[in-house]
Amino acid sequence: MAKLRRQVRRTKEVLSANTGAPFSVEELHEGKDFQSSIKREDFEALAGPYWKRVAGPLTTLLRRNKLSAKDVDAVELLGGGSRVPKLQAELSAALGGRHLDRHLDADEAVVLGAGLFAANLSSSFRLRKFGMTDIASFGVSFESNDLHLPTVTAAPAKDAAAGSKAAKKSKKGKKAAAAEEEAVEPLASSKSGLVVKNLLPAGKKLPIKRAIKYNNLTIDGFSFELRYNASSVHGLPPGVERPELASYTVAGIQDAIKRYNQSGVTTLRFEADYSSLLHFCSAECVIELEVIEDKVIEVPVPANDTDAAAANATDAAAGKDAAKDAADAADKAADAQKVEAAGDAAAKDEQQGDKKQGD
Numbered sequence: 478m479a480k481l482r483r484q485v486r487r488t489k490e491v492l493s494a495n496t497g498a499p500f501s502v503e504e505l506h507e508g509k510d511f512q513s514s515i516k517r518e519d520f521e522a523l524a525g526p527y528w529k530r531v532a533g534p535l536t537t538l539l540r541r542n543k544l545s546a547k548d549v550d551a552v553e554l555l556g557g558g559s560r561v562p563k564l565q566a567e568l569s570a571a572l573g574g575r576h577l578d579r580h581l582d583a584d585e586a587v588v589l590g591a592g593l594f595a596a597n598l599s600s601s602f603r604l605r606k607f608g609m610t611d612i613a614s615f616g617v618s619f620e621s622n623d624l625h626l627p628t629v630t631a632a633p634a635k636d637a638a639a640g641s642k643a644a645k646k647s648k649k650g651k652k653a654a655a656a657e658e659e660a661v662e663p664l665a666s667s668k669s670g671l672v673v674k675n676l677l678p679a680g681k682k683l684p685i686k687r688a689i690k691y692n693n694l695t696i697d698g699f700s701f702e703l704r705y706n707a708s709s710v711h712g713l714p715p716g717v718e719r720p721e722l723a724s725y726t727v728a729g730i731q732d733a734i735k736r737y738n739q740s741g742v743t744t745l746r747f748e749a750d751y752s753s754l755l756h757f758c759s760a761e762c763v764i765e766l767e768v769i770e771d772k773v774i775e776v777p778v779p780a781n782d783t784d785a786a787a788a789n790a791t792d793a794a795a796g797k798d799a800a801k802d803a804a805d806a807a808d809k810a811a812d813a814q815k816v817e818a819a820g821d822a823a824a825k826d827e828q829q830g831d832k833k834q835g836d
Contacts, residue, residue, distance in 0.1 A: 480505065492517045493560045521563045531564055532571035541710055546572040553578045555586050598751065613753050615714050616679035616706035617722065619689060623699035624672045676703065677749055679711045689745040698728035701745075703755065727760045737764045 484502050491498035497516045505511040521528070539545065554577055558564060569577055594609060596602040676687055705713050705720040713720060733740050741764035749755045 488515065489520070489561075492520050493562065517562075524563075528563060528567050531567040535568060535571050546575060549575075551578050553581060555581065555583050557584050559583050611683045611751055611753070613677050613679055613681045613683060613749060615711050615753075616675065616709050617677040617755050618704050618706045619672075619674040619676040619701060620704055621672050621699060621701035623696065623701070624691065675706065676747060677755055679706065679709055681749075683753055684748070684750050687747045687749070689747075691743045692741075694730050694740045694743050695734070697731045698726060700724060700726040703757070722755075723757070725757055730762065733762045733764065737766065739764060741765065 480502050484500060488498045488500050492515070495517070497514060499512070499514050501510065501512040503510050539549075549572070552568070552572065552575070554565070554568075559579075560583060565577055569575060593604070593607070596604045597606060597609075674689060676689070677685075702724045703722040705717065705722065707713050707720045727743075727745070730740050730743065741762050743760070743762050745760050746758040747755060748758050
């Protein structure tokens, strides 16, 4: 079968440039060779149902962006399959018969672009940075039947906006802003208890970090699912029949309540990388506690400063003693003057008394 498939691929490539091609496989079965030929018209007829699907992604892209074929300036074909004439005719018909551009090598352009982009992401290569923006092709929603209790409240939008604004100030450049963590707004909530959040909207720039926050959860644990948002215009990816992606269970909330008497803010963190793969990174509880501590701070004093302080204290004490002695001397002098004045007054009174007696 491997020989047959290899020859089929070669014949298809030959028919892209020729109207007919030989088909031969050596020792296909029991040592016998197989030889035949096929025309391009027969090949296209055998792949009849396939051609109707060729223009599907193109028309979906135009409808999703509300554009018409006249609004498109250029259409560049990439990939080895774009060389098939019937495929080119179907794409041209979907665009109203316009010409398709083929300025780049269909195979090398894809490989070279992927290699340069990988080198930009790697730290092992020094390469001039070039801009490239990728988006999530399909939306992913967060659904849970356990987070509908009255004790559960979503993080306030004001706090989420403030946190987002602070994060934007702390990071510089558009690349850092694209990778910053964003709060997830509720998408829907039913009376039956189902909570749905638009975790990764279709068309969101990548990479991106997302967070879902709840205040003061009291349940012992909860579970949630990640699902493709099949209700959007993008629908499910090709080949995917069921929207379910993964299911998780978060536990340990009661342990936090027993230890701190509250669960604080429970945060679920998600991250989507450049490949649009969504990862559930962590679940954590952040609790704020006010703790008052008494601290005694001892400040060491150098030896020179200690001697100077002692000398200053001695001088101050000597100055105080000298001032006290001067005050005592002044008090004694004042007392002596009072005694002398009293003596003079007594002598004068005696003289006046003697004079009166003589008269």
